[in-house]
Amino acid sequence: MSQNLTIALSKGRIFEETLPLLAAAGIEPAENPESSRKLIIATNHEHIRLVIVRATDVPTYVQYGAADFGIAGKDVLIEHGGEGLYQPLDLQIAACKMMVAVRQGFDYAAASRAGNRLRVATKYPNIAAAHFAKKGVHVDIIKLYGSMELAPLVGLSDAIVDLVSTGGTLKANGLQAVEHIEDISSRLVVNKAALKTKHALLEPIIQAFASAI
Numbered sequence: 001m002s003q004n005l006t007i008a009l010s011k012g013r014i015f016e017e018t019l020p021l022l023a024a025a026g027i028e029p030a031e032n033p034e035s036s037r038k039l040i041i042a043t044n045h046e047h048i049r050l051v052i053v054r055a056t057d058v059p060t061y062v063q064y065g066a067a068d069f070g071i072a073g074k075d076v077l078i079e080h081g082g083e084g085l086y087q088p089l090d091l092q093i094a095a096c097k098m099m100v101a102v103r104q105g106f107d108y109a110a111a112s113r114a115g116n117r118l119r120v121a122t123k124y125p126n127i128a129a130a131h132f133a134k135k136g137v138h139v140d141i142i143k144l145y146g147s148m149e150l151a152p153l154v155g156l157s158d159a160i161v162d163l164v165s166t167g168g169t170l171k172a173n174g175l176q177a178v179e180h181i182e183d184i185s186s187r188l189v190v191n192k193a194a195l196k197t198k199h200a201l202l203e204p205i206i207q208a209f210a211s212a213i
């Protein structure tokens with residue numbers, strides 16, 4: 001019986017950087033998801049399809065086996081927890097840093113001193129909580145879903161925990177990075193059960209990705 005493979009990918013920066021890796025494994029999407037509203041995209045292989053999901057949902061689709069493998073940022077994977085996922089490769093794409101940032105001129109050293117309470121807005125509550133717990137700083141975490149840079153500007157929070165790449169977004173909004181939490185890049189994530197049951201199909205793809213990094 002022939003087996004099928006489903007690959008979970010998100011649109012945007014990860015997809016752009018994933019195309020050359022897929023090509024190295026001989027996989028070509030039949031259409032570009034950026035210009036299509038389709039959520040299931042066929043490929044040049046009848047038994048391989050792509051499913052297009054939110055970046056934050058990739059680990060969930062792979063964990064439950066709705067997708068056999070996918071590509072997700074380390075930020076998303078740490079937040080998710082990684083249950084049910086085998087993470088064989090750091091693909092070194094979508095590189096950025098998880099940072100703490102505050103308004104320029106804000107006295108972060110004083111505000112984050114032991115005994116104080118810091119209000120932190122972020123899309124990454126688990127990463128933020130673990131970071132400040134390690135430092136022994138008490139925090140109130142405010143969960144946001146985007147545009148974190150706004151929060152300190154309008155008094156929603158003292159600090160943010162967010163991704164920084166060029167630093168352009170922080171600069172444009174009068175913020176500065178004050179602490180590095182984690183280097184982030186995207187990883188290949190494989191469903192642990194599929195790795196066994198579809199090993200013959202998955203292994204050459206993982207090898208092709210590894211050689212193309």
Ligand SMILES: Nc1ncnc2c1ncn2[C@@H]1O[C@H](COP(=O)(O)OP(=O)(O)OP(=O)(O)O)[C@@H](O)[C@H]1O
Pocket residue numbers: 010011012013014054055056057072073074075076094095096145163164165166184185186
């Ligand atoms: N500025 C950046 N530079 C480089 N990589 C980034 C940057 N911002 C995010 N990333 C990485 O790319 C991944 C996908 O980001 P993308 O912006 O496509 O989705 P998102 O809008 O964060 O996710 P969602 O749609 O689920 O909210 C992130 O999880 C992170 O690992």
Ligand SMILES: O=P(O)(O)OC[C@H]1O[C@H](OP(=O)(O)OP(=O)(O)O)[C@H](O)[C@@H]1O
Pocket residue numbers: 146147162163164165166167168169170
């Ligand atoms: O340092 P820079 O190069 O300016 O990049 C940093 C920005 O990139 C990410 O946002 P993204 O562009 O993904 O927007 P969104 O997550 O709010 O959709 C991140 O949340 C920052 O806002």
